[in-house]
Amino acid sequence: MSPDRHARTMLPIPDLPVPGLTTFDAKDPETHFPPIEPLLPPEGAPNVLIVLLDDVGFGASSAFGGPCATPYAEKLAAGGLKFNRFHTTALCAPTRAAMLTGRNHHSVGMGSITETATSAPGNSSLKPNTKAPLAMTLKLNGYSTAQFGKCHEVPVWQSSPMGPFDGWPSGGGGFEKFYGFIGGENNQWDPALYDGTTPVEPPATPEEGYHLTEDLADHAVSWIRTQKALMPDKPFFVYFAPGATHAPHHVPKDWIDKYKGRFADGWDVQREKTFARQKALGVVPADAELTPRHAEIPAWDDMPAELKPVLERQMEVYAAFLEHTDFHVGRVIDAIDDLGVLDDTIIYYIIGDNGASAEGTMNGAFNEMANFNGMAALETPEFMVSKIDEFGSPSSYNHFSVGWAWAMDTPFQWTKQVASHWGGTRNGTIVHWPAGIADKGGLRSQFTHVIDVAPTILEAAGLPEPTMVNGVQQSPIEGKSMLYAFAAADAAERHDLQYFEMFGNRGIYHKGWSAVTKHRTPWLLMAATGALDDDVWELYDGSSDYSQARDLASEDPDRLHHLQRLWLIEAVKYNVLPIDDRTGERLNPDLAGRPTLIRGNSQLFFAGMGRLSENSVVSIKNKSFSVTAEIEVPEGGAEGVIIAQGGRFGGWSVYVAEGKAKFVYNVLGIQEFATAADSVIPAGTHQVRVEFAYDGGGLAKGGDVTIYYDGDSVGTGRVGATQAMIFSADETTDIGYESGTAVSSDYTPQTSRFRGKIHWVQIDLGDDDHDHFIDPDERLRVAMARQ
Known part of the structure; x- marks a missing residue:
């Protein structure tokens, strides 16, 4: 096996010029350069x-x-x-x-x-x-x-x-x-x-x-x-x-x-x-x-x-x-x-x-x-x-x-x-x-x-x-x-110290022994937890108890205390502290201290934007909101999705069906609430607006829906309930089409593409001033404010 000539501790491997004779004419018999060789790992390196x-x-x-x-x-x-x-x-x-x-x-x-990321390094x-x-x-x-x-x-x-x-x-x-x-x-x-x-x-x-x-x-x-x-x-x-x-x-x-x-x-x-x-x-x-x-x-x-x-x-x-x-x-x-x-x-x-x-x-x-x-x-x-x-x-x-x-x-x-x-x-x-x-x-x-x-x-x-x-x-x-x-099956183990921690559940393994304490139960999402210092620790001897079946904490308190201290030392070493068992606070970027793409109470979108995760879109949950779109309707009418968030298992969509604007709110794929306009959208450039007036009084409540064309009411309806926390873990927000699964059975993702032209779509949150038409200056101000 030939020796490896590369200095691989510094990556990328530095390019080193090869000294030698420099000739004037490439045809000179003494002109010589080593052939270019692709970089390879050492001989014998396996596929992985x-x-x-x-x-x-x-x-x-x-x-x-x-x-x-x-x-x-x-x-x-x-x-x-x-x-x-x-x-x-x-x-x-x-x-x-x-x-x-x-x-x-x-x-x-x-x-x-x-x-649930926070600003803490760990x-x-x-x-x-x-x-x-x-x-x-x-x-x-x-x-x-x-x-x-x-x-x-x-x-x-x-x-x-x-x-x-x-x-x-x-x-x-x-x-x-x-x-x-x-x-x-x-x-x-x-x-x-x-x-x-x-x-x-x-x-x-x-x-x-x-x-x-x-x-x-x-x-x-x-x-x-x-x-x-x-x-x-x-x-x-x-x-x-x-x-x-x-x-x-x-x-x-x-x-x-x-x-x-x-x-x-x-x-x-x-x-x-x-x-x-x-x-x-x-x-x-x-x-x-x-x-x-x-x-x-x-x-x-x-x-x-x-x-x-x-x-x-x-x-x-x-x-x-x-x-x-x-x-x-x-x-x-x-x-x-x-x-x-x-x-x-x-x-x-x-x-x-x-x-x-x-x-x-x-x-x-x-x-x-x-x-x-x-x-x-x-x-x-x-x-x-x-x-x-x-x-x-x-x-x-x-x-x-x-x-x-x-x-x-x-x-x-x-x-x-x-x-x-x-x-x-x-x-x-x-x-x-x-x-x-x-x-x-x-x-x-x-x-x-x-x-x-x-x-x-x-x-x-x-x-x-x-x-x-x-x-x-x-x-x-x-x-x-x-x-x-x-x-060697009987070789002495070399990884003999390891900490564990997740949402306050923590443990330590050291040379066969483990000390552990459970702080939170996974399926009790909103349950209160006690003080971290009050958690009860257990002690197990892994040499004779493979499955952690026999708690020895009361029999060997000194060993337990030693392992508890060792957990704390490892926690300091690897950025585990501060232990963070919070739930709702960590979902809020402002409280958690992580960046967010969402600022203010308004967001502007353009046709073709898509695959926007819920973290990329202003949240309409548990509040009043409006969706306004400026669209261009061809002769013969428009059809298809203007904006959709979520999909078959929860979400909402503003779209055009049989020439009429329609708003559907889908609750978990179990309940569907639809509001349709009374008339078709005329040919030409128009603003279509959907307003949702939240009932209030808690999470996941319903609200009244009104659809407007150019500021004129053309349809009303009712949403009986909404989703409080999340529409989907994988479905996204799309403008002018819908990817993934469809919010409404009126269309499929394959037939969802808008037939017409979308100039822009805007979501606004909070109290509505009842001015049902967004003028161009206001739209520009919102766009500039989000730069």
Whole structure:
């Protein structure tokens, strides 16, 4: 093996001129320059594939004893290693930011999700430039890099079409290719997609068989094949992060039907079944104990009988979703195998970025936005039963019950968001690398963490940790390489100290022991919490208690106090303090101290603007507002969307149907309130205005609607209720068309484009002065005020 001539600790690698004879004439026989060589990593550097699933608990996949068939995970494990003490951060964006940098989540500003970012360094959602991501390091060392799927690490004020794109995968993230979505979740049937930083539409409709996971796999397979066809000597780094199995749980019906009747025994029995399989597989120790159900989680037998068929269906859908996801992960792996490079590819298959999600209420949800708006009561048992056959379909935006989340985290306590306990943070992980792993089908039980992935890949590639990237001195990687464990099942663990924290739930691991305290329950969104100092800590001996089943706090208080102090030291070291358990305040940018694109009570839009997230648009919720549009109507009349926010599962739209202006307010896809004008809009240039007079007296109330043409009232109506907090996690605001799903059944996204001309659209909030016409000077003043 020839020595590496590059100084790789400084990136980009400096270009060094080669001294030598300078000739006058290129034809001179002594004219000589070394050939141009493309930059490559050190000889033997492997290809890398990281697969990171979403919201999959330790006890979900069949590879780790769960009820959801994951044959490709099992196949990969048979040729590689299972890690049964691999940990995440308990939430998606923090886990992803930590994995991609090799640093703790607070170290890279991702103490929680970007939507709750504050100005505190550990919660800002801004990654310091002293902590370059792994993809950037690999790219600058000669790797081809690509990401497919979910990116939830972009600060919310940078997620609009105007960026800046420093936090986007293909902007500053180090990925040369990105195809996926920005945000925490997406509709699997109708996703809001980006190719790089450019919004694109899905290549097909649900009716034509489209599904996001399949689309992502198609793009990943195509890119890998192209990369190996054009650059066979250059290794790739592919990060495949489908939105699955995060809610909404969307999957084709034929996959769901495979699980019919499999979950009739309920979640208590399911945990016992899973635990038995886990012991039989050896993925939990023989002396492990099954942790009991907490009082906050109801027993299956205590659930209403009329709801149980719906609850069963929720789990059938989820299991199908995970199996469907595993199948498409397998397609990506098979493509690598077909190219003959599987032996030289290190694959991380991380089955979940946190524990299973308990964000779906005790009854589950047909539209999870109901719970996020405090309106879960609308989804009565009768309503849920009426929708049983639609769960998982394009007409649903579904989530399973808290009880199923708990069962999918077998054998541990709690769920996603609960960073104190292994149910929130322990995820089954498989590593496959034939050229680097001899113990096929082996099990590894060293404590490992998601921040260990980056240093492992660097060591496997023979690359040093960079000290300088893009002119900025780098802080050390905080994870430990796992490579030592690949060769020896009994090797002493090297990652023996790790803190955990999420929304006040916190814990510490040190040399086999863990001290933990749960502060907040995930599904009680608005519940008050006690003082942080009053939280009760628990103590567990991991050497004899794999699942945290026996609390030893009263038996060994000195050890507990030692670990509590150690947690505090680590918290100071990694920017965890101040602990922030606030909820509503963190959703308000002014109180949280983060930037916002929204200023004042008025916002101006122009035709063609679109894919504007809710954080990019002035909020009309719980208040009076007006929408005014200046449009040009052709002879023969106009048709189509003027402005729409949200979609099928909640939102509003101002559009023209059969020549008449119409306003529709859609509450969670359950209730729809429509107001139409009495007359068509004449040909020529006109202002169409919709005024909504909010009833007041609390959140989510209704209001009266009036439609005006050029200041004259042409129609009135009534909205009976509104959404208080959020329209959608993935649907956007569009001008002159509607992307994603449609607010109203009067049109489809494909037929929504406005036929006519839109000059501008303006939203105004608050008290109305009853001047139903905006003059040009006022419109210009508003536009200038927003510069």
